[in-house]
Amino acid sequence: MQMPLPDAGVLSRKARIVARLSSVLSKDAVIHDEAETRAYECDGLTAYRCPPLAVVLPSSTEEVAAVLRICHDEGVPVVPRGSGTSLAGGALPTADSVVIGVARMNEVIETDYENRTIRVQTGRTNLSVTGAVEADGFFYAPDPSSQLACAIAGNIGMNSGGAHCLKYGVTTNNLLGVTLVLMDGTVIEIGGAHMDAGGYDWLAVICGSEGQLGIVTEAVLRLVPKPEGVRPVLIGYRSDEVAGACVSDIIRAGVLPVAIEFMDRPCIRATEDYCKAGYPDCEALLIVEVEGSPEEIDAQLAVIRRIAERHDPVEFREAKDADEAARIWLGRKSAFGAMGQMGDYMCLDGTIPVSELPFVLKRIGELSKEFGLDVANVFHAGDGNMHPLILFDANKPGDLETCEELGAEILKLCVEVGGCLTGEHGVGVEKRDLMDVQFAPADLEAQMRVKDVFDPAWLLNPAKVFPLLVSASRRERLGLAA
Amino acid sequence: MLRPSNEGELAEAVASASGPLSVRGGGTRGMAGDGDALSVAGLSGITLYEPGALTLVARSGTPVTEIEAALAAENQMLAFEPMDHRPLLGTKGEPTIGGVVAANVSGPRRVQAGAARDVLLGVRFVDGRGTVVKNGGRVMKNVTGYDLARLMCGARGTLGVLTEVSLKVLPRPETQATVVLGGLEIADAASAMAAALASPFSVSGAAWTGGDVFLRIEGMAASVAYREGRVAGLFPKVEARILRGEKSAALWRGIRDAEALAGAPGDVWRISAKASEAPRLVKGLPGGAKVLVDWGGGLIWALVSEGTDLRRTLGAFDGHATLVRGEGHGPRMHPEAAPLAALAKRLRAEFDPRGILNPGVMG
Ligand SMILES: Cc1cc2nc3c(=O)[nH]c(=O)nc-3n(C[C@H](O)[C@H](O)[C@H](O)COP(=O)(O)OP(=O)(O)OC[C@H]3O[C@@H](n4cnc5c(N)ncnc54)[C@H](O)[C@@H]3O)c2cc1C
Secondary structure (H helix, E strand, O other): OOOOOOOOHHHOOOOHHHHHHHHHHHHEEEOOOOHHHHHHHHOOOOOOOOOOOOEOOOOOHHHHHHHHEEEEEEEOEEEEEEOOOOOOOEEEEEOOOOOEOOOOOOOOOEOOOOEEEEEEEEEHHHHHHHHHHHHHHHHOOOOOOOOOOHHHHHHHHHHHOOOOHHEEEEEEEHEEEOOOOOOOOOOEEEEEEOOOOOOOHHHHHHHHOOOOOOEEEEEEOOOOOOOOOOEEEEEEOHHHHHHHHHHHHHHOOOOOOOOOEEEHHHHHHHHHHHOOOOOOOOOOOEEEEEEEEEEHHHHHHHHHHHHHHHHHEEEEEOOOOOOHHHHHHHHHHHHHHHHHHEEEEEEEOOOOOOOHHHHHHHHHHHHHHHHOOEEEEEEEOOOOOOOOEEOOOOOOOOOHHHHEEEEEEEEHHHHHHOOOOOOOOOOOOOOOOHHHOOOHHHHHHHHHHHHHHHHHOOOOOOEEEEEEHHHHHHHHHHHOOO | OOOOOOHHHHHHHHHHOOEEEEEEOOOOOOOOOEEEEEOOOOOOOEEEEEEOEEEEEEEEOOEEHHHHHHHHEEEEEEHHHHHHHHHHOOOOOOEHHHHHHHOOOOOOHHHHHHHHHHHHHEEEEEEEOOEEEEEEOOOOOOOOOOOOOHHHOOOOOOOOEEEEEEEEEEEEOOOEEEEOOOOOOHHHHHHHHHHHHHOOOOEEEEEEEEOOOOEEEOOHHHHHHHHHHHHHOOOOOOOEEEEHHHHHHHHHHHHHHOOOHOOOEEEEEEEEEEEHHHHHHOOOOOOEEEEEEEHHOOOOEEEOOOOOOOOHOOOOOOOOEEEOOOOOOOOOOOOHHHHHHHHHHHHHHOOOOOOOOOOOOOO
16 A cells, blocks of 8 residues: 655654644644654554654644644645544554544533434544433434444544444434534534535535545534334354345345344354354354334334244344343454454455345355455445455565455455445545546546545545545645645 | 437537536426526436345436336335425426435435435436536445535536436335324424424324424334324323324325415425424514424425515524525525535536536525
8 A cells, every 4th residue: 555755845844833733732732752643653454554743632623723724824734533443544644744633522512302413522432422312312323333432523534334324324314514624724514403405415525525625523413212122133044145135035024123234154153252142153143133112123023033934044033131132242243353363354344235245255255265364254234234354464474465455356346246345434545546446537536526625735634535646636736836 | 408318418418518508307396497408307217126125226317206106016115205396386297316316305204214315325427517427326335435426416406417316215114193283383383393203203204284293103003003102192281183094194295295385376485494493483484474394393384475585584593495486585595604605616616617507506
């Protein structure tokens, strides 16, 4: 993976830039010591690292605007950062960049139950949004597995999803308004508690723009009333194909579970060794969760059981109480940890049409043999969002490169069958150079035009999302301007 | 009138246009700008429908009725319930799916299942240069690149002419019922709707028609029976009636199409606001106004006498007012705050540098 050469002019002006930043922020909010900036050298994609020129931790929208005005003026690239859990390298710095971290901005500004909304500063973690309202019977629906750590800022940056978005949608479906600071320091209010856009749907392009259009400092989020109850079932099958067919039949039957999760044998084994969730010994396992009143849950589960049994399951296990429900989810929730125990892994995130599930799993198995690296699969089956985990050994020369090649092959496969490169993790630097597999030049050009509108100098997170070659002329324009 | 029969011809028509184009699907929504008529009705047909994956892809000129019929055959639906503007506007023609997406037309189930933009998975369009662009795709989760699909949704053809749309569809509920709370004025109605929508009983419609509050519940029969009781039980002091099955369905079709306001003379405004502001806004309407409130208070339809400048009467509020029928004062769409208006202008200049696609429609 390549990054553009840092701007020598910016590097040489470090002292002045730091001094200007320090003049608008409190002393402890500017980090420029080389050892200290190392804490920000990477995000969740730890294979790539680069300490930034400086890191700032503003505590208000006004401070963010002041910092951006300085960076704009100095021609310094800016990398927005929430909690730094991105798996795509979306928050990876360059040596000439200022990282703007919003972690200190984590207040709830207003909870409004009458309109079922909450306004928060975006440094607030995903889980603590729900934490602020659950006692009153509400929750914030998008639930990435990283929800304890990740911030609303990054959720908006990546348009993150979670296990329960089959029913409740992803971030973009739950975002009603933002305070956005443009690269030149202009502060804009977009949306609010009303339900549709008055002009263009700005929220739609901002959500998932990976910090390339502006810095989001506040967000109005939709709150959802907690259901009366939820209950998961676990269904084991003898083959991936059969499990895939079962998923499709459940959806077709008219029940809409809140979640349908899928784990294949390598993943089941790894989690069993790791946390002993008591999963059956089988090729493929589904966790299906439904919600509602007890009667409703019974009725939905009866339909699901009927469908599941048509496919001759190894086991159909219904949670009888909260404890059993937790055990059903235990293995799924520990899957990433379990894989981490086994060594280094790379987590992919392609989406495929649900109907292609069996074919794609078979092809991944073949590719895994071909490249000589194990792949385990755990994913959101209801919406076709796959998470193949490729195991490799970072200490073995060449293994990371082989892993990247295999990853690229799997993602190309996702695109070939009608899917996409990334369902929820974002493009970042990781999938940047594969974008032209999915998009024609005109498709990318149209997207870059939107960036031109918001950030004409291409200073915000400039080396992400678009293949370097494709964005070169625009990024170089910036060099000339500076 | 230009009536291309495929995407290539459409791209050619836009590229070679020498003046403004009035882009239309069925022309039923009264939203196109002035110029040579460019109809997408020739680009028609469902190109992919996978009930097991809840996805449907159709060319933009496909009639909504064709899509709804195909979905009904598989017990599925467009969950966002697009309104039919014909009764209200007195227009003729066949509403198309492209028009629905271009105008982000969503009905009562908006409060629970989201708007058209929420189920839009991908688009193909022709920009103002005549270039074909695709964005998004046919899968439910997709964050690959910027979301231009949703940007096109509601842009009313000013950034590009849609040629194909891909949508997430949902199972059709087995049955429905409506809890009717009689004789509530707007303040009490708004609190009742807020309480119902905040309950765990999955209320999928909450409207007020100037006296009665209607709360819709949908799903499996046993579950609907249970929840209608629970929802009615939230309001022990109000007498509740229940409408079931087709009676309930017909009522919501009428609310969806703002039928109560159709047929009578006057201007029709559509106000999108914070639900809790509904009482203040409704009380602020000129005397004699006819009102329909949907989305639990978040959507106010008002029929007022011709030429009323409702934006001025209502003053500042969190939301926007669109003039849907009538000539009135100023632009149809609510003017945006200055920094957004500036971005909008730059965006149009990028996608339609000659300013030929439905000029003036979005400001
Ligand atoms: C163990 C693990 C499990 C995960 N599970 C999931 C999952 O289930 N679903 C899922 O979707 N993701 C998942 N992720 C990925 C990651 O957690 C999400 O992408 C998350 O939303 C990132 O949030 P963050 O605050 O850490 O953002 P960061 O990593 O700090 O940044 C993410 C992106 O947003 C931009 N950004 C940050 N702040 C702002 C701002 N204020 N304004 C504008 N742009 C900004 C950044 O520049 C970057 O491009 C997982 C990650 C890990 C490590």
